[in-house]
Every structure is written in C-alpha cells, then in structure tokens.
Amino acid sequence: MTRWLVMPRGINVGNNNRVPMAELRSALTDAGFEAVVTIGQSGNIIATRSGSEDQVIIEVQSVMADAFGVTVPMVVRQADEVREVLASNPLADVATDYSKYLAIFLSATPAMAEVAALESEDVSPEVVRLIGRTAFVWTPGGVKAMKVSHTALEKRFGGTATARNWNTLMKIATKL
Structure with a gap:
C-alpha cells in the first residue's frame, strides 16, 4: 500500500467544479481508498491505496465524475516524493x-x-x-x-x- 497526495486542479474555485470535501472523502473511502484526508477546499487529497500513479488518477477521476459530475486534470505524488520536495x-x-x-x-x-x-x-x-x-x-x-x-x-x-x-x-x- 502506498500513501498518495492527489492534487486535482481547479476544483472549488468560485462556483466552478464544486466538490464537497466531506462527501469526497466518503466517496473515496467507498471506492477502496484508506485513511482519506483532505487539506483545504482546493482538493488536496491524501489517501492510501495500492497501484500506480496512473491507476490512482483514473480511480479518483472516476469517483469525482460519478459522485459530483466533475472532471479535472490532476497530478499525484507518493508521500516520500512530497517529503523530498x-x-x-x-x-x-x-x-x-x-x-x-x-x-x-x-x-x-x-x-x-x-x-x-x-x-x-x-x-x-x-x-x-x-x-x-x-x-x-x-x-x-x-x-x-x-x-x-x-x-x-x-x-x-x-x-x-x-x-x-x-x-x-x-x-x-x-x-x-
């Protein structure tokens, strides 16, 4: 299992791409992500999941599209990579x-x-x-x-x- 930082771009900016963080955490947990945490309203997501970067992006994008009708680009990094930055x-x-x-x-x-x-x-x-x-x-x-x-x-x-x-x-x- 890997700890990930998922960084969607352009959610909850003004009235566009509204994603309630509590609901997002719940939806991601239901999709199999573990220990889901969000930081701020801009969609910084920290979660544990097995798989590659591409798999994590696809899964988070799918959850956001299905649950909130929002499709945005995103970048992910493993926790260790963020610490290195x-x-x-x-x-x-x-x-x-x-x-x-x-x-x-x-x-x-x-x-x-x-x-x-x-x-x-x-x-x-x-x-x-x-x-x-x-x-x-x-x-x-x-x-x-x-x-x-x-x-x-x-x-x-x-x-x-x-x-x-x-x-x-x-x-x-x-x-x-």
Whole structure:
C-alpha cells in the first residue's frame, strides 16, 4: 500500500467544479481508498491505496465524475516524493514569503534541454529551478503576476501541472 497526495486542479474555485470535501472523502473511502484526508477546499487529497500513479488518477477521476459530475486534470505524488520536495528546497536562500514560493508539480519530467532553456531565461523578478518533475518558483510579485505559472509550464512542456505554495505543502506534509 502506498500513501498518495492527489492534487486535482481547479476544483472549488468560485462556483466552478464544486466538490464537497466531506462527501469526497466518503466517496473515496467507498471506492477502496484508506485513511482519506483532505487539506483545504482546493482538493488536496491524501489517501492510501495500492497501484500506480496512473491507476490512482483514473480511480479518483472516476469517483469525482460519478459522485459530483466533475472532471479535472490532476497530478499525484507518493508521500516520500512530497517529503523530498520539501527537503530539497532549492530556493531557500531567496524565498522569503512562503505564500509566494510555489512547487509546481508536473505529470512528466521535461527533457534536460527544455529545463536548461527555461532556467537560462530571464523571468525576473521570478526565480525558477526544476528538479525532476517539480518546478520551484519564487514569485515575489505574487501569483497573479506570474510568468512561470502552471499553465505556462503545461504549454511549454505538455502534460498536466498544478501548483501548491510552500505553506500548503508544509500543512500537507503533517498529514502524510
């Protein structure tokens, strides 16, 4: 059995894609997930289940579609991977406000040449580092003004991306 962090993108934002967290926890438990916890209203789901990343995504998407009529992209990580992201903290020397320091989780690892190209670009005042399937972005101007957002990275690398700020990641880590 593996402990997973499931990160749906775009639920409970305004009136769109409404998913009540208590009902989601119940539906996932009924579908065979164990020790289901949600963090916040944006759908950070922590649960235990056997299977691969793809299997977990398919099952959670199926539950959300069947129970709530909501279909959204999502990214998943094993609990140990989330802990590694927090431990690596490659922008610790510049990120002074954790609400403006993001980990953007990618569904696939970009090619080394793509990573090098992005890291060599001037995206100031933002600072970007990519490690594996995670982009670390310090955005001192705030997330609304971001150049290197999850949507920009999806366009650049393909696949799915979703962001969590450092404060949220630290809360998630306490429940893993």
